Amino acid sequence: MAAHEQFADDLALLALGSLQGDERATLEKHLQDCAGCRLELDQLRGDMALMALSTAGPRPPARSRQRLMDAIAHEPQHAEKSRTAVTRPSWWRAATLFVTAAGALVILLLVRQDTILIHQAQSLAQQVIGLQSDSLAQQAELVDARAILSTLTSPDAQRVTLVAAKTPPRPQGKAIYLRNRSSLIFLASNLPPLPAEKIYELWLIPESGPPVAAGLFKPDAHGSATVVNPPLPAGVGAKTFVVTLEPESGSHEAPRGSAVISGQGE
Numbered sequence: 230m231a232a233h234e235q236f237a238d239d240l241a242l243l244a245l246g247s248l249q250g251d252e253r254a255t256l257e258k259h260l261q262d263c264a265g266c267r268l269e270l271d272q273l274r275g276d277m278a279l280m281a282l283s284t285a286g287p288r289p290p291a292r293s294r295q296r297l298m299d300a301i302a303h304e305p306q307h308a309e310k311s312r313t314a315v316t317r318p319s320w321w322r323a324a325t326l327f328v329t330a331a332g333a334l335v336i337l338l339l340v341r342q343d344t345i346l347i348h349q350a351q352s353l354a355q356q357v358i359g360l361q362s363d364s365l366a367q368q369a370e371l372v373d374a375r376a377i378l379s380t381l382t383s384p385d386a387q388r389v390t391l392v393a394a395k396t397p398p399r400p401q402g403k404a405i406y407l408r409n410r411s412s413l414i415f416l417a418s419n420l421p422p423l424p425a426e427k428i429y430e431l432w433l434i435p436e437s438g439p440p441v442a443a444g445l446f447k448p449d450a451h452g453s454a455t456v457v458n459p460p461l462p463a464g465v466g467a468k469t470f471v472v473t474l475e476p477e478s479g480s481h482e483a484p485r486g487s488a489v490i491s492g493q494g495e
């Protein structure tokens with residue numbers, strides 16, 4: 230049996246950012262040596278983002294949903310065997326997965342909106358989550374926040390990207406990076422279909438030092454793709470983000486392929 234099969238659940242939890250402690254350390258150690266599990270982790274992160282985007286879109290990606298559901302349903306095998314301190318029941322893990330996924334969906338739905346809305350939407354989301362007081366003023370804010378959130382997340386809402394007149398759709402990406410949390414969310418659209426045996430790779434180009442690999446991804450049939458919270462070293466300042474076309478296994482030390490899109494921080 231391939232050793233990495235036992236990590237299926239933990240990979241899903243890690244993708245959602247909710248794996249902690251010994252289990253996280255064990256999995257991260259395994260990831261250093263296992264390209265298969267690294268790829269699975271990248272795919273899970275992409276799947277999560279696709280699920281979030283599809284909530285408001287016309288085409289639910291059944292494959293992504295099924296994979297996550299499988300990960301949730303899969304009974305943890307190594308937890309009973311090797312953990313003595315904290316043994317979490319499977320329902321707890323499933324609940325954690327759902328709760329965290331729900332939070333991730335809300336954030337992702339907000340992030341996919343245009344830049345103008347992002348700051349407003351994030352603060353509104355915090356209001357919705359954080360409001361526990363019964364004060365009238367806060368209730369009024371909550372009503373406003375819910376009204377805006379319901380528009381942003383409505384499946385019936387039209388979503389239109391406006392570009393300069395008479396320009397064909399061009400490849401485009403948007404990276405939202407929070408340095409002090411090493412948190413990165415990347416959304417791309419209109420990417421050309423991948424040639425055979427190639428893959429797109431996102432790079433963070435620091436202010437100094439070598440490029441940092443920030444995730445492999447394949448666009449869907451419409452050229453859309455996402456990278457959500459790839460593993461990144463702590464606190465690296467980003468000067469530029471670049472997407473390159475790489476051999477299918479990806480590059481690790483530096484880009485080998487040509488740049489497809491790039492952008493500098495504001």
Ligand SMILES: [Zn+2]
Pocket residue numbers: 232233234236259263264265266267
């Ligand atoms: Zn593995």
